[in-house]
Amino acid sequence: MSDYHHGVQVLEINDGTRVISTVSTAIVGMVCTASDADAETFPLNKPVLITNVQSAIAKAGKKGTLAASLQAIADQSKPVTVVVRVEDGTGEDEETKLAQTVSNIIGTTDENGQYTGLKALLAAESVTGVKPRILGVPGLDTKEVAVALASVCQKLRAFGYISAWGCKTISEVKAYRQNFSQRELMVIWPDFLAWDTVASTTATAYATARALGLRAKIDQEQGWHKTLSNVGVNGVTGISASVFWDLQESGTDADLLNESGVTTLIRRDGFRFWGNRTCSDDPLFLFENYTRTAQVLADTMAEAHMWAVDKPITATLISDIVDGINAKFRELKTN
Numbered sequence: 311m312s313d314y315h316h317g318v319q320v321l322e323i324n325d326g327t328r329v330i331s332t333v334s335t336a337i338v339g340m341v342c343t344a345s346d347a348d349a350e351t352f353p354l355n356k357p358v359l360i361t362n363v364q365s366a367i368a369k370a371g372k373k374g375t376l377a378a379s380l381q382a383i384a385d386q387s388k389p390v391t392v393v394v395r396v397e398d399g400t401g402e403d404e405e406t407k408l409a410q411t412v413s414n415i416i417g418t419t420d421e422n423g424q425y426t427g428l429k430a431l432l433a434a435e436s437v438t439g440v441k442p443r444i445l446g447v448p449g450l451d452t453k454e455v456a457v458a459l460a461s462v463c464q465k466l467r468a469f470g471y472i473s474a475w476g477c478k479t480i481s482e483v484k485a486y487r488q489n490f491s492q493r494e495l496m497v498i499w500p501d502f503l504a505w506d507t508v509a510s511t512t513a514t515a516y517a518t519a520r521a522l523g524l525r526a527k528i529d530q531e532q533g534w535h536k537t538l539s540n541v542g543v544n545g546v547t548g549i550s551a552s553v554f555w556d557l558q559e560s561g562t563d564a565d566l567l568n569e570s571g572v573t574t575l576i577r578r579d580g581f582r583f584w585g586n587r588t589c590s591d592d593p594l595f596l597f598e599n600y601t602r603t604a605q606v607l608a609d610t611m612a613e614a615h616m617w618a619v620d621k622p623i624t625a626t627l628i629s630d631i632v633d634g635i636n637a638k639f640r641e642l643k644t645n
Contacts, residue, residue, distance in 0.1 A: 325626050330614040330638040335606055336529035338391040338522045339431050339442025339468065341415050342379050343398050343450065346371035352395040355417070355426040359438035360391040372508050374398060375449040379519040382448070382504075385545030386523030387530060392442045394430045408452075415450055416458040428455075428462050443605070444526055445470040448519035452476075453489055460589075463494035467605040469598070471521040474499035474572065478551070480563055484570045493590035493601045496521075496538070498573045502581065503548035514550050517575060521583065534606050537598045539573065542580040549575045555584065611635055 344352065348369040352358055360366045363384040370377040376395060383391060396417070399410025417427020425433050428447070435441040445468045447455050456472040463470040472490075474483040474497055483499045490497065504515035520543050528536050555564035555576045564584055567574040573585030586597045595601045614634070621627055 325630060327630050327634040327637060328614065328617065330610060330634055333606060333609045333613060334390075334440070335443050335534045335602070336387075336389045336526040337440050337442050337444065338383060338389050338526055339394075339434060339445045339466075340379060340391070340519075340522060341394045341396055341417075341428055341431070341447045341450075342376035343374035343411065343414075344371040344376035344395055345398050346373045347376055347395060352376070352393065354395055354397055355420075355424065355430050356394065357430050357434040357437045358393045358395070359440065360393060363388060363391055366391075366393075375516070378506075379448040379516065379522075382516060382519035382545065383523035383526070386520060386543070387527035389444075389523065389526035389530070390440055392431065392434045392438055392440065394427065394434075396427050411450065412452055412454050415447055415455050428458050431462055432465060441466065441468075443468040444522050444529075446472070446518045446522045448516035448522070451518060453486070456490065456495070460490065460492040460495050464492065467609055468494065469525070469602055469605070470495050471518045471525070472497055473501065473516070473518050480566060483567060483572055487570050487572050487589070490589035491591035493588045493592065493595035495589040496573055496585075496587070496598060497571065497589060498575075498583065499567065500549060500551035500553065500575060502543070502546040502575065503550055504546045512547060515546055517583075520544075520546065524583070534602045535599050537586040538583045539586045539598075540582055540584065542582060546581050549577065549581065610638070614638075 351369040363380050367377050367380050370380055396414040399407040401407045401410060415427050417429040420426055431442055445463055451472045452475045459470045472495055474486045477483045477486050477499060487497050498517045498521060501517045502515040503512050506513040521538060524541060524543060525538055553563045553574050555562050564574050568585045571587040571589060573583050576582050576584045588598055588601050590596055615631060618631055
């Protein structure tokens with residue numbers, strides 16, 4: 311029997327469906343080098359949240375890959391971006407320097423329990439409050455780095471763009487593509503050309519950096535269900551290798567690359583990415599939009615039901631969850 315009360319009691323009923331909001335997808339995450347970057351703005355191995363990419367370039371220095379990658383993204387859109395800066399490798403020759411840089415990029419867990427390199431992106435949400443979903447390591451994505459990136463993409467349910475590192479010919483690219491089986495990766499070859507404001511000359515420009523920015527732009531303007539392919543790319547003046555492409559002719563270089571699961575670059579009314587395929591070994595996730603749809607739906611439905619975790623299982627609770635999910639699917643179908 312309840313305690314005696316002479317007055318009014320209010321009983322709050324909180325049954326019913328909850329509104330489900332789609333998770334944010336236009337959030338870029340990348341690992342870069344920049345030995346002359348401002349150490350306070352870009353501390354080593356720490357996820358840094360950037361809300362104004364163009365302004366952040368002022369603190370990014372001129373060495374390494376950071377400033378160029380930020381500019382490539384800023385040319386396409388204004389996404390929220392998470393950057394992890396790592397230390398450049400040192401050594402007597404370029405090969406030794408690159409090897410050490412690769413190790414720094416792949417990262418580990420240091421003696422203080424802190425994640426470094428790519429691993430630091432796993433802690434980005436707890437540090438910055440946002441979860442990066444479009445990942446890359448522009449200009450430094452060797453095969454070893456790409457393999458590590460794939461693992462991080464899987465853990466974050468993110469999508470990564472990688473280059474065909476070191477490949478000069480189509481046959482080399484086709485062979486390189488066979489190194490990967492993850493649905494979370496897309497291989498892009500070749501690179502773009504763009505004006506280098508530091509060297510004051512036209513230079514190779516990372517296609518993967520532009521893919522990061524363009525992917526965010528498409529997410530913002532059209533949605534995660536639209537692929538990267540056949541959308542104009544800003545800020546580029548050419549392509550670093552010859553690629554034969556024709557809209558009607560079959561058996562072109564672009565066809566061979568696309569058939570092998572490689573996205574290439576074309577020039578038609580500007581410059582564009584051409585290709586939709588991931589590295590998936592499962593045909594169910596052969597295309598970029600298939601993978602991202604699966605990722606977004608999984609995270610949207612899961613994160614929308616945090617409120618239901620640890621509640622007593624009742625028929626009403628189950629009904630509320632199912633009704634909310636069905637309502638969200640109706641919304642997605644309508645839009």
